[in-house]
Amino acid sequence: MKENTKEIISYVFVGIMTTLVNYIVYFVLLMIHCHWLVANSISWFFAVIFAYYANKKYVFESQNDIKKELSSFVLLRFLTLIVENGCLYIFITLMHIQPMFSKLLVSFVTILSNYVLCKFKIFKKEGVYNG
Structure with missing residues (x-):
């Protein structure tokens, strides 16, 4: 239980930092x-480059092969990019919601999806049964 709590707190912190990287770059580019x-x-x-290294080192403390892990991380995050861009299209183009506010709305789905993908697909402990 203690290890799961530490992992969740670390993930939230890294997630906040990743989100800041994402929002700052997005905001500057919009400006x-x-x-x-x-x-x-x-x-x-x-954000993906920052998130990979921070999650690997500080959240999941993964010792897995970096090539396999990084490629899986980028591929699965790419799927969330497609979903995010699709949702942004709906909010910005079809619903005429301001781009920065749309990004905030879409982030809730993206953050939750990314945690599940990281936990169960990318940084899972090798040789450990995860259900």
């Missing part, structure tokens, strides 16, 4: 008049 789709994709890239 220089970058299209929201391009801004979101670039901010995703920076």
Whole structure:
């Protein structure tokens, strides 16, 4: 129980930092008049690189092979990028909601999805049964 609590607290902290990286890059790119789709994709890239290393080292303390783990991490996060861009399209283009507010709305789904993917698909302990 204590290890799970530490993991969740660490994940929340890293998630907040990752979200800040994502939002800051997105906001700056919007301010220089970058299209929201391009801004979101670039901010995703920076956030994914930060999130991988922070999750590997501080949250899941993974000792797994970096090539396999990083490729899985990027691939699964890419799936959430597609969902996020689709949701942003709906909010921004179809519903005419401001891009920064739309990004906040979409983040709830993205953050939850990313935790589940990290916990059970990417950073799972090798040789340990996860149900």
